[in-house]
Amino acid sequence: MELPKYHETFIPILETLNKVESLKSRELASKVRDLYYSDLPQELLNQKTTSGANVLLDRILWGKSYLKMARFVSYPKRGVVQITEKGKNILVKGQLSLYELQNDPDFINYRESVNSEKHNDIELGKVKVDNASPQDLIDSGFSSIETEVKTELLEKLKELDPYYFEKVILILLKKMGYGDFIETTKSGDGGIDGIINEDKLGLEKIYTQAKRYNETKVREKDIRNFIGAMSGDTSKGVFITTSTFDDSAVKKAHEAHHSIILIDGAKLVDLMHQYNVGVQVKTVYEIKEIDNDFFEGE
Template sequence: MELPKYHETFMPILEILNTVKVISSRELARKVRDNYYSELPKELLDKKTSSGANVLIDRILWGKSYLKMGKFVSYPKRGVVQLADKGKQTLISGKLLLSDLQNDPDFISHRSAVQSKKDEIKMETIDVDNSSPQDLIDNGFSTIETEVKTELLDKLKEIDPYFFEKVILILLKKMGYGDFIETSKSGDGGIDGIINEDKLGLEKIYTQAKRYTENKVREKDIRNFIGAMSGDTTKGVFITTSTFDEAAIKKAREAHHSIILIDGSKLVNLMHQYNVGVQVKITYEVKELDNDFFEGE
């Protein structure tokens, strides 16, 4: 007997959610464990990860996270889960394999939102026998990082637009720019913030932040942003949680001003890099033999 893989918990998770309106993530994991896996040996049920977490509970929670990416479940508010209409339809069909999820349009779109255009989504079942320990570590960290970034982008799309503007200024401050000024929320002419390019404030950079869920930033938005600079500066940063259409990219590229465009993918990459809106959960130490120690033997 062995513990289920995270993707083998998909259907049990959906079945439990079908019996409740909403439930906390931890309570969901416990119910899945108790209803579907209680017959496993105690040593398996009590098995811990290197960080001290229960392995089975951890896998169920990962299963829930992947179901969220595919819109089979939803998070109506912090810490709770509920079954989505798509999940109800899946219960009717009676199965959801890992391959089904990998090919699901919502899942692909969700994960793609945080990938740079240079990267391809690679979600494969790892061949443990033919992978080095370093391969397994790298793949694990990559998976966790993608999950965090997708959740971060979702959160950015939900927060108050004014707070989103402040998040952007905090990020730029973390990136080493000088002090920032939040502009008035009325009559600001399309400028959300002003940051100092240097610590002394000799050069100004204007910012515009658009918290879009689906809409793309269009050429008109870039044109209005450039016009709002009114000759005060030639440098601007336009940030969005979505993407820019081709006309907007072309307008920014051909403008006499220096306009930097940051889409949702690049934004969460920067926030992850500079620890804005995320925090370190666990630190692992990987040790190797110190050959220098034994040279004097």
């Protein structure tokens, strides 16, 4: 006997959620364990990861996360999970493989929402265990966890109050090494959300504009208004959005006499992840190798 793989928990998770209105994540994991896997040997049920988490509960929670990516379940509020109509429909079929989920349009769109130029080619499910080196498997696992964190981070940003989103952007820019920032007043700010100092003395200023959009793309008009709002004491601006820029907006920014940097949702969560804004370190792993110098001493 062995513990189920995370993708083997898809149907048990959906069946459990189908019996109730909603459940908290940890409660869901415990119920799935008790309903479907209680006959496993106790040593398997108690098995821990290297970080001390229960392996089975961890796999169930990962199964829940992937079901969320493909919209088979939803999070109606923080920490709570419920089945969607799409999830109920798949229960009629009675099975859901990892291959089917990874090729589901909603899952593909969800993962691609945080893909950027830095995107790692190693993705979960694409590495063949039999042919992969231990390092390949580690890289694949880290890549999958990073993608999950970034996709969830982007969703949270899209749900923020627009004014707080603007502040998050200024906090990020300060973490990146820029000077103090000034939040502009919320009325009559002329399209400028914040002003940051490029140097410690504030001799060079950078204006910022932050648009918290869900699906709406930033258009040329938005860039034009931003450029128009920049006063004569600066020629530098950063326009940030949780969505994307349409082609005309990108062209307008590139052709402007001002220096305009565009940051879309994928790049934004890359930067937040890199500079630890809105995320925190959960676990640190040590990988050791032989110290050959130790054995080569006189």
